[in-house]
Each structure stands twice: as structure tokens, then as C-alpha cells.
Amino acid sequence: xxxxxxxxxxxxxxxxxxxxxxxxxxxxxxxxxxxxxxxxxxxxxxxxxxxxxxxxxxxxxxxxxxxxxxxxxxxxxxxxxxxxxxxxxxxxxxxxxxxxxxxxxxxxxxxxxxxxxxxxxxxxxxxxxxxxxxxxxxxxxxxxxxxxxxxxxxxxxxxxxxxxxxxxxxxxxxxxxxxxxxxxxxxxxxxxxxxxxxxxxxxxxxxxxxxxxxxxxxxxxxxxxxxx
Amino acid sequence: xxxxxxxxxxxxxxxxxxxxxxxxxxxxxxxxxxxxxxxxxxxxxxxxxxxxxxxxxxxxxxxxxxxxxxxxxxxxxxxxxxxxxxxxxxxxxxxxxxxxxxxxxxxxxxxxxxxxxxxxxxxxxxxxxxxxxxxxxxxxxxxxxxxxxxxxxxxxxxxxxxxxxxxxxxxxxxxxxxxxxxxxxxxxxxxxxxxxxxxxxxxxxxxxxxxxxxxxxxxxxxxxxxxxxxxxxxxxxxxxxxxxxxxxxxxxxxxxxxxxxxxxxxxxxxxxxxxxxxxxxxxxxxxxxxxxxxxxxxxxxxxxxxxxxxxxxxxxxxxxxxxxxxxxxxxxxxxxxxxxxxxxxxxxxxxxxxxxxxxxxxxxxxxxxxxxxxxxxxxxxxxxxxxxxxxxxxxxxxxxxxxxxxxxxxxxxxxxxxxx
Ligand SMILES: Nc1ncnc2c1ncn2[C@@H]1O[C@H](COP(=O)(O)OP(=O)(O)O)[C@@H](O)[C@H]1O
Ligand SMILES: [Mg+2]
Numbered sequence: 001x002x003x004x005x006x007x008x009x010x011x012x013x014x015x016x017x018x019x020x021x022x023x024x025x026x027x028x029x030x031x032x033x034x035x036x037x038x039x040x041x042x043x044x045x046x047x048x049x050x051x052x053x054x055x056x057x058x059x060x061x062x063x064x065x066x067x068x069x070x071x072x073x074x075x076x077x078x079x080x081x082x083x084x085x086x087x088x089x090x091x092x093x094x095x096x097x098x099x100x101x102x103x104x105x106x107x108x109x110x111x112x113x114x115x116x117x118x119x120x121x122x123x124x125x126x127x128x129x130x131x132x133x134x135x136x137x138x139x140x141x142x143x144x145x146x147x148x149x150x151x152x153x154x155x156x157x158x159x160x161x162x163x164x165x166x167x168x169x170x171x172x173x174x175x176x177x178x179x180x181x182x183x184x185x186x187x188x189x190x191x192x193x194x195x196x197x198x199x200x201x202x203x204x205x206x207x208x209x210x211x212x213x214x215x216x217x218x219x220x221x222x223x224x225x226x227x228x
Numbered sequence: 229x230x231x232x233x234x235x236x237x238x239x240x241x242x243x244x245x246x247x248x249x250x251x252x253x254x255x256x257x258x259x260x261x262x263x264x265x266x267x268x269x270x271x272x273x274x275x276x277x278x279x280x281x282x283x284x285x286x287x288x289x290x291x292x293x294x295x296x297x298x299x300x301x302x303x304x305x306x307x308x309x310x311x312x313x314x315x316x317x318x319x320x321x322x323x324x325x326x327x328x329x330x331x332x333x334x335x336x337x338x339x340x341x342x343x344x345x346x347x348x349x350x351x352x353x354x355x356x357x358x359x360x361x362x363x364x365x366x367x368x369x370x371x372x373x374x375x376x377x378x379x380x381x382x383x384x385x386x387x388x389x390x391x392x393x394x395x396x397x398x399x400x401x402x403x404x405x406x407x408x409x410x411x412x413x414x415x416x417x418x419x420x421x422x423x424x425x426x427x428x429x430x431x432x433x434x435x436x437x438x439x440x441x442x443x444x445x446x447x448x449x450x451x452x453x454x455x456x457x458x459x460x461x462x463x464x465x466x467x468x469x470x471x472x473x474x475x476x477x478x479x480x481x482x483x484x485x486x487x488x489x490x491x492x493x494x495x496x497x498x499x500x501x502x503x504x505x506x507x508x509x510x511x512x513x514x515x516x517x518x519x520x521x522x523x524x525x526x527x528x529x530x531x532x533x534x535x536x537x538x539x540x541x542x543x544x545x546x547x548x549x550x551x552x553x554x555x556x557x558x559x560x561x562x563x564x565x566x567x568x569x570x571x572x573x574x575x576x577x578x579x580x581x582x583x584x585x586x587x588x589x590x591x592x593x594x595x596x597x598x599x600x601x602x603x604x605x606x607x608x609x610x611x612x613x614x615x616x617x618x619x620x621x622x623x624x625x626x627x628x629x630x631x632x633x634x635x636x637x638x639x640x641x642x643x644x645x646x647x648x
Contacts, residue, residue, distance in 0.1 A: 051646075097549075
């Protein structure tokens with residue numbers, strides 16, 4: 001059995017304004033092609049965990065593996081490369097570069113990776129936008145499209161380098177129910193037809209119930225959902 | 229590995245989407261660089277003009293026989309007193325002539341010497357211009373006119389008449405403009421000259437000479453070497469000065485020392501004679517660079533400010549870029565390249581503006597009595613200045629961009645994303 005993501009005994013403290021043990025001995029594994037959701041009360045540490053799993057936050061103890069390789073302790077530039085090639089990230093707020101077109105936003109991570117010629121990258125980006133049903137918006141500036149469209153562009157961007165895993169921090173938290181259903185269906189579809197691994201933090205129980213597994217968090221611990 | 233194409237396309241989009249701010253930042257650089265170009269072209273043009281005046285007229289080595297006391301007084305030669313402390317008071321110059329001994333062999337030797345470009349012999353004769361009953365003291369310089377023109381551009385300072393007539397007619401004189409004015413004479417007129425021995429010679433004015441220095445123009449005139457020798461009543465081997473132009477001016481001091489030792493005469497080289505001009509050049513250069521660097525520092529602060537602001541506004545972009553796999557170094561280069569692009573655009577525009585204004589100055593009339601050959605302001609168009617100017621612009625903007633870009637490099641994307 002190959003695990004796409006594995007966390008072992010992750011602990012994290014905040015020291016400002018007072019010392020605070022935010023994550024306590026977090027351990028879990030995700031199989032390739034699994035769609036996992038993370039639930040828990042506000043402030044229980046879900047976002048903090050996700051930043052560590054996505055390699056952006058390195059101030060923790062414990063071990064983090066991606067595809068069986070230890071990421072903990074690697075230097076920043078290498079982690080940036082890992083994020084670029086292997087991890088897609090979707091935020092709650094639609095994080096796009098506002099002065100760039102939708103198409104450019106999707107293309108940037110692939111241009112950074114520079115594994116394919118420019119024309120191929122452009123075609124891939126258009127394909128991803130097509131997949132998410134927003135190809136007609138490709139040449140608009142990113143700040144000129146609606147919230148639901150932005151979130152789909154962000155997903156297209158997360159997909160562009162064919163990552164091993166996509167992580168999301170309440171990716172539907174800011175959308176109305178139609179858009180939110182839409183985005184969920186896209187994720188479900190990516191998981192079922194393309195075997196993508198997904199890890200999504202959510203507040204939405206309906207959303208979570210339709211995923212393969214729910215990790216339940218409370219006060220910095222995982223209290224339910226870890227398979228034995 | 230740095231993927232410059234992507235990074236530059238990002239910084240280009242950043243710059244173009246705020247074209248007004250970028251433009252103002254670039255204009256600051258433009259102002260600094262164009263000022264530098266104008267100042268340095270004009271100042272060095274002035275330097276060259278002034279140096280040119282000196283270099284044109286001043287021989288690289290000037291040989292003459294200085295009337296001076298003997299270094300070794302007779303008492304020093306007295307046997308038995310070599311090791312004692314001899315004091316001689318009220319020493320007088322040794323009795324000798326002003327002429328250079330063995331002038332003709334020396335001339336012949338120098339003409340053959342490979343380091344020498346040209347040689348002109350001169351005979352300086354003191355005399356008086358006679359204006360009615362009043363004698364005006366003057367110096368008649370006996371010269372070989374064709375040589376003087378070729379080596380020292382004497383014709384540049386002839387404002388009227390034909391200097392070459394000195395050679396072709398007997399008893400011609402190229403008279404100083406000041407003296408001519410005092411005597412109320414012009415080209416074609418005759419002027420009476422009385423020698424130190426009291427003889428009077430009528431000379432025909434073939435031209436008017438104006439050096440720009442009044443004390444010279446009031447006194448000095450040129451005649452042919454033969455005429456001078458006749459007035460002085462001496463033979464054809466009587467020469468008081470030899471002026472040399474060398475192939476390489478740098479050799480002047482060494483060559484002068486050698487000639488002095490070899491022929492036992494005084495030899496002054498151009499560097500010694502004109503040391504003070506170096507100081508003037510240095511001060512003008514100092515002013516140029518000080519003003520330009522000050523302006524560029526101001527422009528640099530402008531860029532620094534704007535970039536700081538841009539980075540503050542672009543926190544989100546920076547977080548997204550880092551979250552999607554751009555490294556801190558990539559982000560740093562994105563903002564550095566924006567600064568350098570501003571510097572490049574502003575710098576190139578500054579070179580163009582500076583060049584155009586320099587051309588304008590170069591065509592501005594500038595007439596002065598003192599410099600008869602100059603009609604417009606002097607400007608030195610040296611391509612090197614344009615290279616230096618562009619280099620300045622790039623270095624200044626590089627440093628202005630460095631600190632803000634470093635800050636962008638260090639921004640933690642988690643802080644930004646969490647802050648939403
Ligand atoms: N930078 C920080 N410094 C100090 N405390 C923080 C910081 N970020 C988050 N926290 C605290 O850590 C806890 C977990 O935060 P977070 O992971 O954002 O929770 P969740 O995403 O589950 O709502 C909260 O109590 C929050 O106040
Ligand atoms: Mg959260």
C-alpha cells in the first residue's frame with residue numbers, strides 16, 4: 001500500500017502572545033486516490049495543520065512524508081520545488097494574481113516548473129479551464145470574474161502541474177450553495193476519474209459526508225477518522 | 229535554476245499595470261542621468277578646450293639657457309677647502325650669453341631623434357615699438373613660421389592677414405593685437421622697431437596675432453628667425469630657445485632631464501610648466517560626479533519608496549507565488565528586476581535627453597575675445613560617458629531595489645494567507 005501523504009507525531013507551538021500548544025501529536029496517513037476531509041471547531045488547528053502539510057510552515061516537530069519521502073528539514077528552495085511539482089493548494093479566499101489574465105494565472109506554476117514548452121503549457125491550461133467549465137473566461141483579467149469562477153480558476157491552477165495531492169482550506173467556505181455543490185462535484189470527479197488525492201478542510205457536514213473519510217479534530221488532536 | 233522568462237514576465241506585468249508610478253520612478257533616474265551627461269560633456273568639453281589652448285601652444289620640452297649663478301663657486305674649486313663649509317654671499321650670475329651654445333648641432337641632433345615629432349628654433353629679441361616719440365616695449369620672437377603653424381597651431385591665433393608671408397617677404401612682422409591697437413596700425417601698414425642696441429628697423433605688418441591673453445598680445449610679436457637675428461645683430465647660429473614636440477607627451481619629463489644633462493642647458497617639460505591645469509581639471513570632474521551621484525541617490529530613494537509600496541500592496545501576490553512553488557529567491561528577483569528595468573528605461577531616456585540637450589549646448593553661440601577660434605560652447609561627446617551613465621543608473625536602481633526585494637524574499641506566505 002502506498003501512501004501519498006503521511007504525518008508522524010506532529011507537534012506545534014505558538015509562542016506569541018502566550019505559549020500555546022496548537023497541534024498535539026498529529027499522526028495520520030492518506031492513501032493514493034483518497035478523498036479525505038478534515039472537520040473540527042473553529043480554532044482547533046485545522047488551518048495550522050494544513051500549512052504544515054503543504055510545506056509552507058516548517059516550524060514544527062515530527063515528520064512529514066510525501067510519496068514516502070521525508071520532507072521535514074529540507075531547505076526552503078527545495079520545498080518550493082516540491083510545492084510547485086507535487087502539491088496543489090486551494091484557499092478559502094480566491095487567491096489569484098489580479099493583474100494577470102485567468103489563463104496566465106493558471107499557466108504560472110507550469111512556467112515556473114518549466115518542464116514543457118510554452119505552447120504546450122498554454123494548451124494544458126486551456127484544457128484545465130475547459131475541464132472546470134470556465135474556458136470562456138480565459139482572457140479576462142482575474143479580478144473581473146465572479147467568486148465562484150475565481151475558485152474554479154484556483155482549482156485549475158492547482159491542477160496544472162498534475163500534482164500528487166490537492167489540499168484545500170475551506171475551499172467552498174466562501175461560496176453559495178450552488179457554487180459550492182459545483183466545486184464539490186469537480187473534486188469528486190477528479191478523485192474518481194483521475195485518481196487524484198484530495199485533502200479538504202471544511203465546515204460543511206454535507207460536503208464532508210460525501211468524501212471517503214472524515215478526520216475529526218479537537219483542540220489540536222485528531223480524535224476520530226484515523227484508520228487502524 | 230532560475231527561470232528568468234517567467235520572472236521577467238511577472239515583473240513586466242507588475243510594472244505595466246502601474247505605469248504611472250513606474251514612469252515617475254523612471255523619470256527620477258532620467259533626470260539624474262541626463263544631468264550627468266550634460267554636466268560631464270560640458271565640463272570635459274571645457275577641460276579639453278582649456279587644455280587644448282595650453283597643449284597647442286606649449287612645447288612638450290622647452291630648451292633655453294638660463295641666466296643663473298654657477299652652482300660651484302670658485303672657492304669650491306680651491307684645493308684644501310673641499311671639505312670645509314664655504315659661504316659665499318651676494319652671488320652674481322655667471323657672465324654668459326642668452327644663446328644656446330651649439331644650437332645648430334643640437335637642432336640637427338633633435339631633428340633626427342626618433343622620439344621627436346618636430347623642433348622649432350626661436351630667437352627672442354627685446355625691443356621697442358615706436359609710436360611717434362613713445363617707445364612701447366615689446367618682444368620680437370624670431371621663428372620659423374611654417375614649423376610653428378604645423379607644431380603649435382600658431383595660425384589659430386592669427387585673426388587677420390597671412391602669417392606665411394613672414395617667410396616670403398623680408399622684414400615682415402606678425403604683430404600682437406594689443407600692440408597693433410595701441411599703435412593704430414593694421415595689416416599692410418609699417419611699424420618701426422628699435423632694437424636694444426638702438427638701431428631702428430621698419431617692419432611690414434603681415435598679420436595680427438591674438439592669443440587671448442592681454443599681457444601677451446600687448447607685447448609679443450613674431451618675425452622670421454633671420455629678421456630677428458638681423459635686429460639683434462647676430463649670426464645665423466644665434467638661437468635662444470628650442471621648442472620640441474614629442475611623439476608621446478608622457479615622455480616629456482624624462483626626455484627633458486636627459487637633454488638638460490646631455491647639453492648642459494635648461495630643459496622644462498610641459499607637465500612641470502602646467503601643473504596647475506591638472507588641478508582645474510580635477511575640480512571640474514569632482515563637481516560633475518558629485519552633482520550626478522547626488523541626483524542619482526535621490527532618484528534611488530524614489531525607486532526605493534515606490535518599490536516598498538508596491539511590495540506592501542502585493543503581499544497577496546507574493547504569498548500566492550510562494551504557495552504555488554516560487555522560491556523566496558524567485559520573488560526577490562521579480563522585484564529586483566522591476567527596479568533594474570526602471571533604471572534601464574529611465575537611464576536610456578536620460579542618455580537620450582542628455583544627448584539632445586548637449587547637442588543644443590554645442591550649437592549655442594559662445595563668442596569671446598579671449599578665445600578667437602571658439603564660436604560655440606565646447607561639448608565633449610564621448611561614448612564612454614554614456615556607458616558610465618547607464619552603469620550609474622543600473623547600479624543605483626540595483627541598490628534601491630535590493631532592500632525592498634530582500635523584504636519580499638523574507639515574507640512568510642502563511643502569515644499573509646492566515647491574515648485574510
Ligand atoms: N500566528 C499565530 N500566533 C498565535 N496563535 C495563532 C496563530 N495562528 C493561529 N493561532 C491560534 O491557533 C489556533 C488554531 O488556529 P487555526 O489553525 O487557524 O484554526 P482553524 O483553522 O481550525 O480555525 C487558534 O486558537 C488561533 O487563535
Ligand atoms: Mg482555519
